[in-house]
Amino acid sequence: MIPENSTSSEDSASALGPRPIVGVSLKLYFGLARTRSWLAEVAALDEVLTALPRPVDLFVLPSFPALADAAGLLGPTRIAFGAQNVHWAEAGAWTGEVSAGMLAEAGARYVEVGHAERRRHFGETDETVAAKTRAATRAGLIPVICAGERRGGDPVAAVEETLAQVRAALAGATPGSEVVLAYEPVWAIGGREPAPAAHVRTVTAALRDALRDHDVPGRVIYGGTAGPGTYTKLAGAVDGLFLGRLAHDTEGLRAVLEEVSGG
Template identity: 50%
Template sequence: MSTVRSHVVLGTSLKMYFSHARTLAWAKDVAAILAAAPAVADGRVEFFVAPSFPALPEAVRILAPHPVAAQDVAAAETGAFTGEVSAGELAEIGVRLVEIGHAERRRLFRETDAEIAAKCAVVLGQGMTPVLCVGEPEAGDPSTAADVVVDQVDAALSAALPATTPRRVIVAYEPHWAIGAAEPAPAAYVQETCGIARERLLQRYPGLTLLYGGSAGPGTLTALGDAVDGLFLGRFVHDPRNLAAVIDEASALLDCFTH
C-alpha cells in the first residue's frame, strides 16, 4: 500500500546508556535543535525520546511541547509490585508515550505476549500512546516477517483496542537480527515487509503509525521511501548533531512529496 507522506515521526530510546546528568544535557541540546527546525515547528516532523525513569519529569519539562516516552510500564494498574511503575503515574507526570515489547524485554526479561497485551491495555486506558516494538527473530522472507509483525500487533492490541477504533498506536518494526547491527536490514526487505504488514494492519487499526528501527541512521529514511512513517533511531542519535541531520533529511523528503 503506497501512501503520500506528509508527516514523519522520529523517536529514540536512550536505554541505560546515559547518566542522569548526561541525559538532561542531551535533552537540552535536542530541545534547541527541535526549536530551530522549521519542519518540527510546523508539525511535519515529530520527535519523541524515551529516557530512563528517573529523568522523565525533567525531560518532560525540558522538551515540552514535544512528547516524552517511558521505556516500560507495569502490566498492572496498581498494587504491591515492588520496583514497577504504573501507567497512571507516568501519565500524571506528563509522559505521553510508552515503549512496550522491545526485543530486549522479550529476550532478557522473558516478556510474553500476554504481558505485552496487558501493558498496552493500561497505557491506552490512561490515554497514552503505546510504542509497540515488533519484529522477527531471524532473517527470512518478507512475507513470513510480515506475518510475524501482524501476529505480534494483534496479540498486543486486539483485546484492548477493538478493530477499526481510530486510536493512535505507534508500531516500531525492528527485525531482531538487525538491532545493533552494523547496517540496517536491506531496504527492499523492509519495504516489502512493511508494505504487506501495513495493508493488513490499517484495516484493523486505522490510527496506526509504522516506524522502522534496527540500526536506522543517515539515509535510511530516504532508502525506505514511503514504506514507513518514520524511524525509531538507536545510538546514532546519542550525538544530537546526528539527530539534526536526520531531521534535515526528513524535511527534504517532505518537501519532495509536497512539491
Template identity: 50%
Template sequence: MPPLPRPRRIVGVSLKMYFDLQSTLSYVRGVLQLDGDAWNARVDLFVIPDFVTLMESARILEPSSVMLGAQDTFWEDKGAYTGEVSPLVLRQAGARIVEIGHAERRAMFGETDEWVAKKAGAAARNGLIPLVCIGERTHHSVASAAVGMAIEECKPQVTSVLAAVPDDVEVILAYEPVWAIGAAEPADPDHVVNVTKELRKLAAGRTGTTRIVYGGSAGPGTFAKIVEGVDGLFLGRFAHDIHKLQKVIQEVGGA
C-alpha cells in the same frame, strides 16, 4: 479507491541505559534546542530517557513540541507490584508515549505477546501512545522467503496489540528486525518496505492513527530508501549525538 493519506512523519530516540543522570538531562536539553527548526512543520519528534529522569525531562521539554516517552510500563495502574511502573503515573509525570515489547525485554525478561498486548492496553487506557516494538528473530538468506517469514512472525505481535487497544487510539509500530539491531547496516530496504506494507494492512480500518517506524541500525540515508513503507525512524545509539539526530530529522522532513 485512492490510497488513504499517509500519517504525519515521526522520529524518535531511546537512550536505553547508556547515560548517567546528568548526561541524560544534558541530552534532553540538546533535543529541546532542535524544536522550532524547519522540520517542525512535517515531523514529530520524541525522546525516551530513563525512568529516574522522566519528570525533570518533562519540565525541560514542557515549552516545546517534543514528545516525552518512557521505556516500559506495567499493565495495572495500581497495586502490589514491587519494582514496576504504573502507566497512570507515567502519564502524570509528563510522558505521552510508552515503548513496549522491545526485543531486549522479550529476550532478557521473557516478555510475551500477551504481556505486550496487556501493556499496550494499559497505556492506551491512560492516554499514552503505545509504541510497540515488533520484529522477526531470524533472517532468511533468500529475500522472498525472508519477507514471508518476517510477516508470519510479526503478524501475531501486531494483531494481539491491536485487539487490546481501542480502535480510535493512536498506535506506533516500531518494526525492528532483531537480527538488524546493533548490526553494521540496517535491514535491506526492499525487505523493510515489503514487510511494513503488509503490516500496515493489518491496521486497515482502524479509526485511530497507526504509524510505522523502522528501527535497527538506522541512520542518515535510511529513511529515503524505505519511505514507501514507513512513516519515520526509531533511532538508537547513532542518535545519541545530537548533531546526528538533527541530520536524520532533516532528512525525514525533506524526503
C-alpha cells in the same frame, strides 16, 4: 504538557500521508547527568523542527528517573517524551513497577512496549505486550509497539512472525486509540547496517494492513541500525524512524529530522 504537534496520525494526515515521526530510545546508556545534558541539547532542536519544510513529530524515551527532567526541559518545546516500559496494572502490590496512569501524570505522551530485549531478557510474551498496550491506551498514552523477526533472510517468514506479535498487541488496544508500530528486525538491531529496503517494505506493508484490519489509527516506523539515508531508501514504506545510539550525537538526530522532513 502535550506538545502542540502531538496530534493523532489521522488528524495530521495530508495529501502527503501521515505526519512523519522520529523517536529515540536512550535505553540504559546514559547516567542521569548525561541524560540531562542530552535532553537540553534535544530541546535546542525545537528551532530545527520549527524551520523544517514539512512538520515532523519527535519523541524521546529516557530512563524513568529522568522523566521529570524531560518534562522540565522539553515542556516548553514541541518535542514529546515518554518511557521505555510500563506495567499493565493500574495500581497494587507490584514492587518496582510503574503504571501508565503515573506516566501520564508525569507528562509522558509515548511508551515503548514489546522490545526484543524485554522479550529476551525478561520473558515478555505477546500476552504481556497486549496487556501493556491495553494499559497504555486506557491512560491516553501512545504505545510504541516494537515487533520484528529474530532471524533474517526470508521476508515471508518475517511477515508471519512480526504480524503475529503486532496483531496480538493491537487486540489489546482501546478502540480509537493511536499507536506507533516500530518494525525492528531483531537481527538488525545493533548491526552494521539496516535491513535491506525491499525486506522492510514487504513487512511494513503487512503492518499497515494489520492497522486497517484492527481499525486502529497509527504510524509505522523502522528501527534497527537506522540512521541518515535509511528513511530515503524506505520512502513511502514507513512514516519515520526509531533511533538508538546514532541519536546520542544530536547532530546525527538533526540530520535525520531534516531528511525525514524532505529538507
